[in-house]
Amino acid sequence: MKFQFGFDGDKQETQEPLKIQHTQADTPYVLAKHLQSIFSKLPSYQPIVVICVGTDRSTGDSLGPLVGSHLNRITSLRNLHLFGTLDEPVHAMNLAETMETIRGQFDNPFVVAVDACLGQVASVGCIQVAHGPLKPGAGVNKDLPPVGDIHVTGIVNVGGFMEYFVLQNTRLSLVMNMATVIGEALHSAIRRAQTYSSGVTPALNVKFE
Numbered sequence: 001m002k003f004q005f006g007f008d009g010d011k012q013e014t015q016e017p018l019k020i021q022h023t024q025a026d027t028p029y030v031l032a033k034h035l036q037s038i039f040s041k042l043p044s045y046q047p048i049v050v051i052c053v054g055t056d057r058s059t060g061d062s063l064g065p066l067v068g069s070h071l072n073r074i075t076s077l078r079n080l081h082l083f084g085t086l087d088e089p090v091h092a093m094n095l096a097e098t099m100e101t102i103r104g105q106f107d108n109p110f111v112v113a114v115d116a117c118l119g120q121v122a123s124v125g126c127i128q129v130a131h132g133p134l135k136p137g138a139g140v141n142k143d144l145p146p147v148g149d150i151h152v153t154g155i156v157n158v159g160g161f162m163e164y165f166v167l168q169n170t171r172l173s174l175v176m177n178m179a180t181v182i183g184e185a186l187h188s189a190i191r192r193a194q195t196y197s198s199g200v201t202p203a204l205n206v207k208f209e
Contacts, residue, residue, distance in 0.1 A: 017130035019123075022154070022178045027127070028185055034129055035189035038150060039110075047106050048190060051098065051147055052084030053115040053136045055091040060156045060170030063116035063179050065089045070183030080190055081106065084114075095136060095144050113148030114182065116175070118159025118166060125174060126155045127182060152186070154178040 018034045020027050039048065050071065054064030068085040083098055084090035090098050102109060113134045119126070133146035134153060156178070157170045 017128060019126050019128045022125050022127050022181045028181055028188075031127060031129070031181065031185035032188040032192075035152075035185060036192050038129075039190055039193035042110050042193070044194070047081055047109045048112065049081045049083065049102055049106060049109040050112045050114065050186065051090055051102075052082070053090050053095065053113060053134075053147065054084070055089050056086050058164075058167045059172050059175060060118075060167035061091075061116050062086070062172075063154045063156055063175050063182075064114050066176060066179035067114050067183045067186070070179055071187060074183070074187055081109070092136070092144055095147070099145055099147065111148045111150075112186070113151040114186075115151065115153050116156045116167070117153045118157050118163060119155040121158050123155045124157060125178070127178060128153045128155070152182055154182060 018031070020030055024030075042048070050068070052064035052066075052068035052071075054061040056062050056065050064084055065086045068082055068089075069087070071082055072085050083102070102111070113136075115134055115136055117128075129150065129152050131150050133148045134151035135146050136144045154175075156175055157166045159166070
């Protein structure tokens with residue numbers, strides 16, 4: 001178990017990073033439970049901003065916008081604010097501007113960054129959750145601002161060589177399946193955390209349409 005210090009100096013527990021293969025039968029439940037344990041520690045008044053980074057012009061890099069569009073279709077959660085969908089993606093050209101908009105629009109939001117990444121062969125298909133910001137574009141030598149209080153990433157293909165080409169030639173089926181798992185887990189976790197803060201604790205139920 002790791003610890004981090006809040007602004008008031010109190011020591012707060014934080015979970016170890018999670019890494020799980022998206023095809024495992026219990027992945028939706030495990031992922032949602034892990035995220036819910038993070039969101040449940042937030043004050044009920046703190047807005048949650050989900051930034052789904054990526055572009056629909058690259059198959060591998062479309063994970064973020066696919067998650068955003070999935071959330072946009074199914075969610076009706078108070079205090080949840082979404083940036084980055086297939087129709088209105090957040091990518092290298094407008095990420096800094098989007099961050100400025102968020103800073104001006106929200107008071108101390110809790111930011112969840114969602115993005116695709118490349119990794120080792122054995123890790124392809126894994127979903128990761130970790131505290132701290134992600135660095136979008138680091139794998140393809142882009143200098144972009146760090147994003148997120150936590151980040152959720154999906155390893156969509158193998159990194160280390162010709163990353164642009166690899167992202168362009170990633171299987172759409174893999175990316176869409178991972179996006180569905182992430183979108184459903186985020187929705188279920190935020191819904192349950194918000195309901196818990198109101199004094200009701202429903203069962204953690206992750207379902208797929």
